[in-house]
Amino acid sequence: MTKPLQTNERKLPGGISAVRLLRPLAFPAVVSVMLSMSPSPVFGQGNTPGHEEFVRDNCRTDSAAAAEAGYSGEELRRLHPTDLVRALQLIDPSICGTDPDERYGSDPNAVPAAMSLQGVKSFIWGMSDADARPLVIVDGHSESFDRLKDFDMQRIASVTLLKNATATALYGVRAGQGAIVITTKVPEAHPLRLTYNFDGTFQRAGMRAFDLMDAGQKLDWEKRMGAYEGNDALYRQRMADVKANGSTDWLDMPLRTSFSHRHRVSVYGGDSSLRYRGVLYMNPVKGVMKGSKRTMYGASAFIGYTTRRLEISNELSVDMADASESTYGPMYEWARMNPYYAPADERGVPYDILGEGTFSEQWSPLYETSLNSFAENKIARVNNNLTLRWKIDEHFSVAGQFNLTHDHDKRSEFTSPMSLVYKDYEIDEIDQKGSYRILRNRLESYQEKVWADYRLERERHTLRATLGMEVYSATMTDDAFRGVGMSSDHMDYISFAQRYAAERPEGTKTYERVLSGYGVVSWSLDRTLFVDLAGRVDKSSMLAPDKRTAGSYSLTAAYDLKKALLDNSGFVGRLMLTAGYGSTAGYQFDYGFVNPLYAYDIDNPYFNGMGSNNYSKGLVSFYNMNNYNPALKWKTTRNVNVGVSGRISTVDIAVKYYNTLSKDLLTLEGQNVAFGSGFRYANSGAIRNSGLEFSVAAGVLRDRSGLDLTLFAKGAVNRSKITELPDYSATTFNSTMFEYGYHYGMAEGDAADGLYALRSAGIDPATGKEQFYLRDGSKSFSPTAEDMEYQGSMTPKLRGTFGVTAAYRNFDFAAVFSYSLGGKFYDLYTQQAVDLAGYSENVPTAAEGKWNTSNKDAVYQGLDNSGGYASSRFVSTRNTLSLSSLRIGYAFPKKIASVMRMQGLKVSLTCDDLWYTSSVKSPRSLYYPYASSFILSLQATF
């Protein structure tokens, strides 16, 4: 929730803002996206669906699975062959919030800082990120969410999104924001095979929505706005320069058409007792901004052995990533550059300061890119997963899963001493110029899961019971330090630093320790009626000391109507009813919310006497620095859902309704300051999300020649509402948002992701400043926080996909359009770049509508404005439509493949994000552009 366009203040380096042109570390804190080949669990007979599928992921139940959204790896790969997050977004419209500010576009290094399933279930003030993202489960063990974006699509057998508390209850408190459950492929029993996968990706950025003025337009506009009054010579000189050199397209400079190529070789095979797989891969990915890249490489080895009673498997993977961020910085920095400046001299050497001494002096970002500054990450990850299973008899078995993970991420940031951030340094500060910062981030985790499974079949009844325990222990370590005093642009290593920087070195070490017990009882009658009862108890170090143990439970049922009532109907191919009720606990606060924290008041020692001599005996003083509540409770999400899915003739239909109440949410409540502080943390918030999800797929053509044509549409409607919120919380948050000019707020009765703004009374013709309607209906230039009004939910009222899939003989084709309707949008860019803009930086052509003495009937404020209020003028309802995915694939006939000594050969071309239109004409990303991708994939099996 920052205002990107306000961050271009010129600050001297210090702390985390050392590398001015690099993305702020606030998002993501540590870029640790990496591709990894995590291990698979046990394999073999127990994996047959409907028989003992719980072995792979025993936290699943029949009825819950029927109610949740499951997608096969093949479905996902058809939508996007390389990016799992993108594929999930296209396949399931209930995913939202991954890049709410649309900052990071197609940045290969960006990881979603947040993701929500079926609506926002926490307040948006972001006091803690403990519940920002769903839990990622891969073959039964949890993995870092950061890995999701680069997850190897070829490994995926299926992905299930657990959105409802009925399904997440079995994953407990760590799945309070939902869970993404990935099941990977197990090597099949056949002779040795080798598969080679290749994905070649072209990417091209689209930046047209900036709609900036060219040099002539900008100079004319500046002149009209009075920038050259008394200095006509400057205007004439600039016009002459433009005539000689033309207009500079700064936006084009940081961009490139990138080509990335991914290679993966896997060798696998086995028989009924031994299975094996080895994988090698290399994925050098280049982004569409120059210098932006991510190179991943690694290997994994799987081996499994099974006997009649024992199964054992182990997979070890080692993954590495080298990532570099673009030194070209955020796009808005380039958008603000005046087009009448030539970027470089005739030799091609970039100018550093443009228009020096004039009203429009600018520091050239191109100059910064000519320096040796950089920011890069080197990531190493090791993961080992061991699974054992002992089948005691035909009814009873025990199993265990043991996982060790070690991630290491080293980030290096170098700011050249030649950078303009040091421009104003005095001669005696020369030893402070240049900066090299090292940040190290480590994650070490151990997970252990042991469970017993009991199965009994008697006539029409099938009973299954599972009882398990799980241990999760993770240690996260971060530290950082910075050296300064490099005298040359090429002294780009920490050892060249003359000294440490003045600020303190950073370092944190945090822990998560969870001990859990869970149980499931499943009963089915005639494989027609399924009833599951599940429960889990978690004791976690992430919960409050006085309320350390959280419980989750669910009751779900599924009824196969087709089998029960319409068994002989040919018209109805399938018809299943599902219903469930459940409650899942979830994290929502960090350690300092529930435990006391103390710190040394280093700058304020308690001196022990008077006079200079005695003052040297300063006593250290220590103080309590936080307000905490040791009895804070976890977040509880209660959910009820009903659904129906079926196939009638050639039409597949699924509809699901859900109603979720997230209660005991973290809030602030006012209290008597006699209690030590004027507020306290409480569990007095609640948000209700209710909605409908549907999908329809109709096979409209299926003829004997092999042509198969299916039309499909999917959609999700979600309505969120804050049902409980203390006044103190709302007032505190809303006042803060108002003070900073943000368009956020919260109030009971409004949506949890509400957009708030002042109701604009238009631009005052006399002054060129904006007036607002106050609550009492009067107009004012000086509104207060109480005058902010709810504008609507930022979540679209309806969003989803539609399209067509077709197959003809060995060809397949798919076109997927994405749509979203009715979400409220705040056009921050236009406000910052037009309404609040001066004439010193370039502006969009819309700035022609700014107020001046000859344009008093204006839609944008004049130059003399200092207010940055969130205004209803920039609120609109956004409807979007995009051609998200277009694919054509061809599987070579076996005969042809065998001529090439292959067992199979598939090729496909997938085009991602080809076309996009929106009712709001504003740039989609201010930091990193969105790109259209063209991915040529090849899979050859030998």
Add this chain to the structure above:
Amino acid sequence: MKKIIYTAFLLLVTVSCDKWFEAEPQGGGQSGAKVFDNEGSFRDYMNGIYTGLRSAELYGSNLTLGGVEFLAQSFNPYAGAGAWAKMDFNDDMALTIAREAYTRLYAAIYQCNDILRLFAEKKDVDFIAGSREMMVAEARGLRAFLHFELLRLYSPACTVDSGASNILWMEGTQPKGVQMTTAQLTDKIISELEAAAAELAKYDPIVTGVGYDDLSLLGTAPIDRVWKLNYYGCLAAEARALMSRGTAEDFGKAYGLLTKIIGEGGYAFVRTVSGTDYEFSAEFIFALPSPETGFCALSEELFNPAPDGKGVTLSARLDIDDLHADDRRRNWFDSDNTMRTKFAPTSKIDKWKTAPAIPVIKIGEVYLMAAEAAAKSEQLPAGIGQFNDFMVQRNSESLKLPDTATQAQLMEALGKQYQYEFLGEGVRYHFCKRLNLTVTAYDGSQITDVGKKAFPIVK
């Protein structure tokens, strides 16, 4: 077999070591409660409480030189402070001072309760023998002292309205307090101070003469105890509370405590001024070291003429001729009708490094309280004697009272001494309020019923 396995699972699930879950994070310059595994952390936390007390919102300004002293009518207030000086507590300045002080005093009380909680929880931490007991008593005494500060600022004088119920007694870190009347709270404060003093009598180095200092634990030498609420500070605070309750028995008890300080404390008045220590730091019973530039800078800010300062001058209510020619307090009167000298840097060489301390309780107040307490507990001759001793110590024998002086004459003389003895320290207002006096304001107007005045509690 199944039963065994089920039982094992249940045991694993339900039985676990709590310590494993108490995974305290490290870093960010912060520590959790585990840092209190040694005596030094407790000592540092005690320092932190006092550090908060010397903030500008409390004794670093608003409760002393920069705020409450204006209520003593010592100064001609600067622009905007007139209403405050005349005790109009609905004025914006008063509301700000009242809100900030209320918040900070209770924050300090919270810290006292927090450290007492930690003392109770961390019983296995090793302390130098007696050190733990001393700090526990000190925290308990300080908590009572701070409640009394709240009481005398935010409630009418006990003798005027003992049934007022403005202040919560806070004991513990939970958001639960006990609403008490002024009488009940005064009783509670007295008993708490009494208990604290009883412990401090055994463990305070200022009494035992043996410090707890070693290389790592500074600040507990007998001489350093003046910067903490020590045994004698506790006794004096108890005497203040007793005298606010105001029965003859209370005065008698207070007189006993005060004579104990005078007799056993070994405090002496400054008879000759040497160096630049014009606030006579040797007379402190309990004082707070100023922040690096704090009190000195405040004095400069107040008494510097505009535009550099606020141009505060001494009010016409003060007359240097009220003091004997040899009275060292005359040094506080500067030729520009200010009192900059008193809180001037203690070194002329390094001005900002030698800020004076903030006196909270001085031996002078003990003498003056003793004189009043004796007189009001049917020991008038003894009271006159205490007063005369004080005047002798102040080199003002000529101002001694005759043995035949009445209680009223004694009180009048005491009132005058309160005006001068605590100039800039914010003490006289409480004296006037306790006695519900009518005060002549800096501009000559009369302020009646000072005992009914109370800072508003701004929520």
